[in-house]
Structures are given as structure tokens and as C-alpha cells.
Amino acid sequence: MNEKWKTITKFPDYDVSDQGRIRSWRKPGRKPNQKRKKPKFLKPWLDKDGYCQVTLCKNKNQTSKKVHRLVLETFVKSCPKGYWTCHNNGIKTDNRLINLRWDTPKNNHADKIKHGTTNRGSQHGLSKLTEKQVLKIKKDPRVQRLIAADYNVIRQTISLIKTQKTWTWLK
Template sequence: MADEQPTSTAEHWKPIPGWEGYYEASDHGRIRSVRRTVKTERGQRTFRAQIIKSSVRKDLHFTVGLYRDGAGKCMRVHRLVMAAFVGPCPDGMEVCHNNGDPADNRLVNLRYDTRSENMIDASIHGTHHNTRKRRCPRGHVLVMPNLIRAPWDKRRFRMCLACNRASAHVAYHKDRKGDRDAIADSYYSDIMRDAA
């Protein structure tokens, strides 16, 4: 048939551990309720199967509300997909998005990895807050030559050279912390003047 989708794009569903008989996750990153009949005070009530609408958190991860026995729980979709298809998250591990898009909860885009690798991924994909910084807390512009970014550091953290030098100066000379800001501004002026 012309309307049939190729088998490679067919959506597969598996029960979510701990929620068997209530909810299932798909390898396309969706969550659905399972058709079930429940006894109530007025007889029986049948709940139809349906896709659960997800919400977006501030960190751009999708969550769904799962309910059982009158109690609800808000859970992240990527964790539910991995639990259903791969198994429970090993100790010290997190669910990582291979392409850096927290909205892409397809199984092929997810893996278990360490917190450190998750942060490195965020840096590489430009979603880590530190990679988007344009100025340091003192207001110094984070551009070369006032930018520290070690070539061996996969995380690509951006630090202010002037403030870093001022901190080292204060620590070495045991100066008062209040002097650090003035020293940092002086270093910044020198760095930017030399670059011009």
C-alpha cells in the first residue's frame, strides 16, 4: 500500500517500569496511557488509551504527569523512554541527548552516560550556560585576548583572563579581596590596550 510507512519508522511501544498497565513509552519519544478498566464506587470505569500531552520545563526538557491510585507524579520524558527500552539508569549515570536537543526524546538520540560527559555535550552543542557568556561578572568582554579557553578542555569554558590574573595576584600577595576588582580592571585595561 502507498500509505504504509517503512518498517524503520514504525513506532514501537513498551511498558514503563513501575507503571506497567498504566503507561507506555515509544521509541519516538512519546508517552501514552494504556486502555484499562477500573472498579469505582459506581461500578466500572474504562480509561481509553491516549497520547499524554507533555509540558516544557525552563531547562527545555519535556515532562509528563503520570497518575495512579489518585496520586500524580511529574516525570521527564527522556528518562521514561530510556527506562522502558534500555532499563534502569545505572548509579552515577544520567540520560544524555546525543544531538544536544532536549526536545528530541527519540530512543536513537538518548544514551546513559556520566554527568561529566553530559556537561561536555552541553558545551559542544552550545547549550551550556558558560559557553554563551559574553561578559564576566565584572563586565569585561570575553573576547581574545581576554579569553581563557584551554585547548585541551573539551568543555570550552569561557573565563576572563584579567579576573583570573587578579585572583592569582590577590592570592599570591595576600591582598584584601576588595582590591581584587580594581586589580582586575587594571589588568583588563592593559590586556585590551596591548591588543589594539
């Protein structure tokens, strides 16, 4: 399979491939019109959410860009309003064109649930309860105020659990 390369429209000194790789023709510290004889491949790093990013320069200004967005914007088109970049297989570092698409936030969230990559339950950074505690709460016959006091949460949290509005996947 041949890797296809296209110049990044907003950053003409850089190319992106359909395999999610970025290369630079820019010679750092030189006149802007000087190019390398051979391109330099950029090494992406992971941002706080686990997505690949690279730093691109234009007119002496550096900008960090997510690789998956560069691939889609270069090979498909710019992002339609209200759409997000989605990874078909749920792997945030797989930036091949065949694995990417523009889609709605709702469909992206459904994908995250399907792939098991959503932060729900005790994996969510703001969760005060574990799955084990929630299962105990669901079975606890006492009044919600007392249960809430035992787990150091507000009564409404207990109400949402008991009425199946949150933690719905736990039975």
C-alpha cells in the first residue's frame, strides 16, 4: 500500500499522510523560502487526553495541532459546524484516514461507550463513588438522607442512583 501525502493548506511547509504521519520541509532558523532536501518526520506527543499532537511553525509562530484533525482537514474537508473528529476503532493514536470521520458529539459519545473508552463511573475524575458502593446504595432500604450521609454525598445523588437516572448500566 502506498502512503499518500498532501500539503497542509494552512501550513505549506508541512505534509500529512493518509497514515497519520507529518513531515516538515522547513529549515529552522533559515530564510522562509529555503527548504530541506529531504523532509524531517515530526514526532508527535500525547496531549492530556491521549491524542497525538505536533508543533507546526508559520511566520515564526508555533502552533500545536492535533494530528487527527490535520489528516481529516487535509484529505476530506474542513470540519462541518457542530461536528467532531471521531476515531472509528476508538484508538486515539490511530490517525489513519480510514479510521477517521467527522461526526456529531452524540455519535462520538455513543462510539466511546461501544469501545469502552468513555470515563464513566469511578473512572470519571469527579466521581465520589465506586461501582461497588453504588450497588450497595441501590439495595439499601434506608431513607436517602441517611445513605447520603454515610457516603458523604448529597441526597440528590442518592435519588438519581435509586431512580436509575445515573449509573444506569449497573444492575
